[in-house]
Amino acid sequence: MPTDTAVESAEVAGLDALELQPKREKGALGKRVWRSAWPKFLAIAIVLLIWQAAVWSEWKPIYVLPAPATVFTDLGNVITTADFWDGVRVTMTRAFTGFLLAVVIGTIIGALVSQFAPLRAAIGSLITGLQTMPSIMWFPLAILLFQLSESAILFVVVLGAAPSVANGLISGIDYVPRTWLRVGQVLGMRGFAKYRHLILPASLPSFISGLKQGWAFSWRSLMAGELLVIVPGALSIGVRMQQARDLSDSSLVICYIIVVLIIGILIDVLFNTADNALRRRWGLLGS
Amino acid sequence: MSLLQQKTGAVVRLENVSKSYGDLLALDRVSLTVAPGEFVCLLGASGCGKSTLLSLVAGLDGITGGTLDTGGRKVSLMFQEAALFPWLSVRGNVELPLRLQGVSRSERRQRAEELLGIVRLSGFADKRPHELSGGMRQRVALARALAQDADILLMDEPFGALDAMTRDILHDELERIWREQQLTVLFVTHNVREAVRLGDRVILLSSRPGRVIEDYAITHARPRRIDSPEVSGQAAEITDRLRAEVARHAH
Numbered sequence: 001m002p003t004d005t006a007v008e009s010a011e012v013a014g015l016d017a018l019e020l021q022p023k024r025e026k027g028a029l030g031k032r033v034w035r036s037a038w039p040k041f042l043a044i045a046i047v048l049l050i051w052q053a054a055v056w057s058e059w060k061p062i063y064v065l066p067a068p069a070t071v072f073t074d075l076g077n078v079i080t081t082a083d084f085w086d087g088v089r090v091t092m093t094r095a096f097t098g099f100l101l102a103v104v105i106g107t108i109i110g111a112l113v114s115q116f117a118p119l120r121a122a123i124g125s126l127i128t129g130l131q132t133m134p135s136i137m138w139f140p141l142a143i144l145l146f147q148l149s150e151s152a153i154l155f156v157v158v159l160g161a162a163p164s165v166a167n168g169l170i171s172g173i174d175y176v177p178r179t180w181l182r183v184g185q186v187l188g189m190r191g192f193a194k195y196r197h198l199i200l201p202a203s204l205p206s207f208i209s210g211l212k213q214g215w216a217f218s219w220r221s222l223m224a225g226e227l228l229v230i231v232p233g234a235l236s237i238g239v240r241m242q243q244a245r246d247l248s249d250s251s252l253v254i255c256y257i258i259v260v261l262i263i264g265i266l267i268d269v270l271f272n273t274a275d276n277a278l279r280r281r282w283g284l285l286g287s
Numbered sequence: 288m289s290l291l292q293q294k295t296g297a298v299v300r301l302e303n304v305s306k307s308y309g310d311l312l313a314l315d316r317v318s319l320t321v322a323p324g325e326f327v328c329l330l331g332a333s334g335c336g337k338s339t340l341l342s343l344v345a346g347l348d349g350i351t352g353g354t355l356d357t358g359g360r361k362v363s364l365m366f367q368e369a370a371l372f373p374w375l376s377v378r379g380n381v382e383l384p385l386r387l388q389g390v391s392r393s394e395r396r397q398r399a400e401e402l403l404g405i406v407r408l409s410g411f412a413d414k415r416p417h418e419l420s421g422g423m424r425q426r427v428a429l430a431r432a433l434a435q436d437a438d439i440l441l442m443d444e445p446f447g448a449l450d451a452m453t454r455d456i457l458h459d460e461l462e463r464i465w466r467e468q469q470l471t472v473l474f475v476t477h478n479v480r481e482a483v484r485l486g487d488r489v490i491l492l493s494s495r496p497g498r499v500i501e502d503y504a505i506t507h508a509r510p511r512r513i514d515s516p517e518v519s520g521q522a523a524e525i526t527d528r529l530r531a532e533v534a535r536h537a538h
Contacts, residue, residue, distance in 0.1 A: 008459055008463070009407065011456055011459075012460065015452070016422075019420030020418070182347070182366065183366075186363065186364045187383065187387055187435065189387060193387060197383065197387070201372065202372075202374075281374070282374065282417065283373060283418065284373075
């Protein structure tokens with residue numbers, strides 16, 4: 001009965017077509033960028049306005065609290081020097097090495113802890129405890145252990161970030177939905193294949209938020225470290241800021257605050273992009 | 288193949304199978320044989336252990352007593368949720384069982400293409416699961432189950448979460464695929480009409496503990512319609528029996 005099959009086929013195809021959502025135009029790129037950008041510009045404008053108002057009110061002398069215009073002129077001058085970019089390079093190199101080391105260590109610890117129940121009982125809560133520990137508390141010990149060296153800074157950066165990375169992985173593995181695990185069982189996944197095809201991909205979103213949080217912790221630890229542990233010869237952003245303070249150059253101090261803020265935001269944007277790309281692929285975003 | 292099966296030609300054979308979880312007896316001496324190519328529906332109210340029964344046949348769980356024999360045949364199981372993996376495309380999901388079996392890339396691709404054709408989703412291979420409707424996802428899950436190349440397909444209320452229209456059409460689809468692929472299906476549902484619409488046999492289970500209380504042969508000619516007088520008539524009869532069973536638990 002060829003006609004019957006044809007009818008059935010048309011029914012199925014028709015139903016599929018009806019149930020799929022029609023595609024919607026997203027609008028021009030410029031418009032979309034503007035829509036997401038203007039609240040940020042507004043926020044910056046509000047901050048600048050409050051700052052300028054404080055200057056106008058002469059709450060503090062002008063050499064202590066300089067006006068935004070002064071600071072931004074200084075900032076313009078500073079970031080056009082090669083010297084400044086050298087400082088950024090030193091700081092970012094530390095940040096990336098520290099973070100990468102933390103990711104490797106955190107991933108290994110997370111994988112081990114989620115694998116072995118006794119380890120979990122022993123270390124699981126310790127990891128959470130470490131996370132709440134202000135990183136600056138580690139510096140005295142780090143300095144005693146490693147003197148004023150790069151290692152001292154790395155030590156603290158890793159201690160700051162690794163627990164978040166480990167926790168992200170552990171909770172990702174813990175909260176793999178039961179139905180997926182059952183599918184894995186039905187498909188006969190065991191051992192390595194189960195990790196490769198089910199557990200690891202399923203825990204990816206949680207792992208990425210762990211990375212993001214780990215980055216935030218490592219960045220904070222690094223800044224604290226650069227102010228406290230001054231390694232001779234390494235003119236990092238923190239050292240430059242400290243020098244500006246020693247010279248009572250408020251404007252320059254604020255410049256470096258802005259630089260650190262901007263770097264932090266830029267990296268955060270990177271993580272959010274990765275996170276959003278994943279969510280879109282998984283269909284967790286209403287697009 | 289065991290001696291028993293050579294004699295009877297059964298694909299699945301349960302004899303006095305019991306299953307208890309601690310003190311709770313979920314299944315009580317259930318006996319059931321499924322012939323090759325047969326479509327058997329397991330029907331019962333809540334607590335009849337029909338999902339438990341499927342888990343046992345699928346080998347996800349061990350039996351407490353009796354004998355369960357599938358003759359070492361491959362078994363595949365489908366759930367109410369499609370449970371497709373969101374990190375894989377539709378094609379990737381269908382290919383996954385083949386990948387686990389170590390099938391080569393080109394062969395995998397070809398087989399997945401075939402399977403998607405069988406469930407009429409040929410044009411959707413590169414979509415993500417979330418881009419599909421519930422009914423389409425369930426068909427991808429069916430293609431994934433077929434990719435396991437199993438002799439026995441177990442289905443645990445696979446259409447329970449779908450709207451009536453979609454369910455109707457998927458009944459036709461399942462019937463067609465079952466016929467074309469010569470599958471043996473064990474289908475769990477609490478929907479009496481669905482059971483009569485699809486099954487060669489409808490096995491009625493009692494609740495708490497689960498026991499086989501009736502075994503209806505459904506002999507209406509296929510293809511059937513869920514709203515045909517024959518299906519409705521027999522469904523009404525079975526519903527009465529099911530209600531009587533449910534009422535027994537009133538006290």
